[in-house]
Each structure stands twice: as C-alpha cells, then as structure tokens.
Amino acid sequence: MAEIINVNRISKNYERKIALSSLSFTVEKGELVALIGPSGAGKTTLLNMLGAIFPPDQGEIVISGKQIAEMTDQKKRAKKIGMIRQQFDLVGELPVIHNVLAGRLSDWGVMKSLVSLLIPQDKDYATAALDRVGLKDKLYERTSKLSGGEQQRVALARLLVQSPEIVLADEPVASLDPARAEDVLELLVNIASEEKQTLIASLHSVEYARKYFDRLIALKNGELFFDLPSSSVSDDHIKRLYSLKEHS
Amino acid sequence: MKKRKLNFVTASVYALILLAAGSWLSIFTVENANLSTLFSQSNLMYASKFFNGLFGIGEENPAFFNAESWGNAWALTMETLVMSIMATGFATICALLTVVPAARNVADGSLTLVKKWHGRISFGFIRGGYIFSRAVPELVWAMIIIFIFKPGILPGAIALALHNFGILGKLCAEVIEDLDSRPIRNLASSGAGRVQILLYGVLPAALPRFLTYILYRWEVIMRTTIVVGFVGAGGLGQQFKLSMSFFHYTDITLLLFFYLILVFAADFISEKARYFIK
DSSP, X not given: OOEEEEEEEEEEEETTEEEEEEEEEEEXXXXXXXXXXXXTSSHHHHHHHHTTSSOOSEEEXXXXXXXXXXXXXXXXXXXXXXXXXXXXXXXXXXXHHHHHHGGGTTTOOHHHHHHHHHSOSSHHHHHHHHHHXXXXXXXXXXXXXXXXXXXXXXXXXXXXXXXOSEEEEESTTTTSOHHHHHHHHHHHHHHHHHTTOEEEEEOSOHHHHHHHOSEEEEEETTEEEEEEXXXXXXXXXXXXXXXXXXXX | OTTTSOOHHHHHHXXXXXXXHHHHHXXXXXXXXXXXXXGOHHHHHHHHHHHHHHXXXXXXXXXXXXXXXXXXHHHHHHHHHHXXXXXXXXXXXXXXXXXXXXXXHHHTTTTTSXXXXXXXXXXXXXXXXXXXXXXXXXXXXXXHHHHHSOSSHHXXXXXXXXXXXXXXXXXXXXXXXXXXXXXXXXXXXTTOOHHHHIIIIIHHHHHHHHHHHHHXXXXXXXXXXXXXXIIIIOHHHHHHHHHHHTTOHHXXXXXXXXXXHHHHHHHHHHHHHHHHHO
16 A cells, blocks of 8 residues: 655644644555544644644655645645534535535636536535435535534535545544444545545544544654554553543 | 732722712702703793694694695605615625625635735725724715715715715624634635635625624614705705704604604514524
8 A cells, every 4th residue: 555644753832832742654545544642632733734724843744745835726635635623614504515515616616616506516426425424305404404413424425525535534523422423433434445535533532443443543742652553452552541640 | 919909890880980970969069050941931832832833733734634745755755765775785785895805814814724915905905994984974974975966865875875884894894703714714625715715605604694784784774864864865854854944843743754654664674684584
C-alpha cells in the first residue's frame, strides 16, 4: 500500500499552551485510523491541520507527495480531503437535498449552484447517497427538522457526494446516544472501506475505536502516547492513557 | 478589603437614585414648577373646542357624513400605503446589495476563510454610509428631497427609504455577524467558493431574519409616513397638516380613522407574516 499522509515533526502552540509538540507519523492509503486520548490532548488541532484549516507552527504535512501548504486551491483540496464534525455541519434552513449536493459545489460553477437551489442538479448523486445512508424518503425535508443521528447521516451523504480520498472525522458521534453513535460510526467505517478512502477519526470512546478501526493513535498532552494496531492495544495502555496522575 | 470596595455598578445605582431625587427636588424648588397651571380655565376651553370640533358638534356638514370626503380619504390612504411599500422596497434593495461586505466577519475573512485586500476598505465605506443615512432623521431627508424635487409620494418614499436603508443595513449586517460559522466553514472545506458559500450557507440562514427586520421597518415606515407628509410628501400626513391649518376638524377625524386602520392593518400583516416565517 502507498503512503498517503506523512506528518513530520509538527508542533502547534496556542498562546503559551502547547497543543502539539513534534508529532510524526505516516498513514497508508485505505487505512482506518482512530485518534484517541483525553480532552485537550490535541486531537482536534491535529485534524484541523490535516484538513488545512490552519497550518502547523513547525514541521510539515505531506499528502500524496505534496506539501499541504501548497494545496491552496480549495476546490482541488476538497477532492483530496473531506471533513465531518459533530452535527453542526449542515445548513439547517436548507432542505436535505441541497445539503447533500453541497458536496458537488467543488465541481459546480456559480450559475449551476444558483440554478440548483431552484431545480436540483445532479439529483442522482443525492438520491444514491441518501439511499446509501438510509434516508431516501427525507430528500426534501428541512434539515433542522431531522434528529441528530439523521443529520449526521446527511453529513455522511454529503461526504459520499464529495468523495474525497481522505476523510477526517472530528468526534463524529460525540453528540449522539450510544445506539445511534454506533450506527453512524459503522456507516462511516463501511463507506470508507467500500470507497477505498483513508479515514482518520477522533473518538472519545475507546471501545468503538477498538471495534471499528485497524489502527489506534493515542495522543496525550500533545505528544504521541502510542501508535499500535488495534488488536495489540491492551487495557493497561488505555488505563495509562486516561489516568490523571501522569499529567505533568 | 475586597468586600468594602465600591464597584462600578453599585456606585452607578446609588448615583442614579441620588440624581433622580435631586432632579425632582430642583423642579419643585428651583424651577418652581406647578402642575396645576396646565389645567387652567383657558386651556380647558381650547381643549373642549378642539374635541367638539373633532366630533363635529355644531358642524353643519361634518366630513364623516360626506361620501366625497370618504372617497378622498380612501384615495389618500392608498397613496400612503403605496408610499410606505415603495420606501420599504427601495431601502431593502439597497441594503441587500451592500450588506454582505458590511458584515465584520465577511470583511476580515473569518466567516468564509477567504481574505481579500479590499475587505476592510469596503467594510468601512459601507458602514460609514449606513451611519450617515440613518443619522439624518426622515423629516430632514424629506425636507431636503422635497426642496429638490416637487412634492409628492415619490420624494416622500425616497426620504423614508434613505433613513431606513441605514437601519436595515446595520441590522442585516449584524444578522450575518451572528450566524453560526460552523456550517459555513464546513461548506468552505467541501470546496465551495465565495459566492457558493453566500448562496448555500449565508443566505438560507440569514434571509428569514432579514425578513423579520424588513417587516418591522415597514410597520415603522407606515407610521412615519404621516410625519414626512407634514412637509409635503403627500398621503394622509399632508392632508392632515392642511386640514389642521384650515380648521377642518371633522376632516381630521376622518383622516385619523383611516390612518389608524392603516397602522392596525400593517401591524397585523407583519405580525402574521413573521409568525409564518418562524
């Protein structure tokens, strides 16, 4: 398998607080990686830098052999990297179909985007994606009327339409109850493996991380705590990762 | 130590109480004011004369029993309605055309993740325009514009629109500043350009709130038409002023009646429409 993400000694500080210090790892194409660690360990910061929301203070991130700092074209970057967060990603006032078709905006010009708000364009993409996430009947429903789990499925449908090579998920199921959380997570992982996408997801739940992901990267206080295949992560590892006493 | 220190809020409450007591004291002792002078015999006579006039007592042909006056008042009411709608329309169009660069989070690029060199300049320019246009009261705008054009409802509508353009622009820009930035940034990360973000992220969230402000301003404009009418902007206000000058008191009753209906109708419509939007 080919290397798709190379993170080389990146650091990030907020004011005086160190968010990440000298972090390095590589991810192969098609890998399913879970980021775990206590709150404030730097998981969200790492994902935001991988998604080019802001650059690292030091170090470099290379995606498919290209420096992320040089990928300035938003439209091309969207084909490479897609993001999903907690359920506040969607425009609540719009019907579901437009939120899903927003994944096509990187391919559309301004005129087509405008027309699409009146007469939905490329509708097949949207229906296929919504069918895949099990919300085929909600095509024209107002997005804010959907439940949290359904909204997260709509966000997944948008990602399907966008179809990036790398999916970054920042606490994708944090605001859902356990049953729906597992449901959405399973869908996310299944879609990623079927579409041959590389998935990096930060998670609160170690249980889900071990169950659904191949590889676990644990962060603590901005540093790499361990980076292991999920089968070789022991309970002792987890206990030490989340223990409060080792905080300096 | 810390407990005894007088903080700013407590100090200003004490100052407020002291100031209120002092003001009333000075009114009665220094100014020597007396409420009973308002209710003098002569004032009572003027008041009774005016109200008798309004109800048409002792009048041979009161306007509210005259079909022609009714028709006339109805035409003026329609004129006023047209003026208020025109004013709201002009103000809305101009505000919508300028509102996007006037939002602080668009100007500094934090909403759309795109920063343009002219962001700050156009922000300052448009916001300055808003302040100027709403700092001048409707009445002053109307006097200036009627000085230039001939009297009528179009200059009246322009005057009202000029003042409300500044108000609507500021309110709508603040709506954009208060938008939840998460869905919008997410659109940016899924590859949407500046205009696409506007179409898919900003407008759907902001338009319903714009509409509530527009309807509310329409209500206010409807009430203000009578003020600009006084300086010759047409409609019920102008006729009100004329009837007052000619001592046609029963005309005033009729005009007030139509005016009240108009204001109630505007209140009712905008309230229902706002309810419908939510």
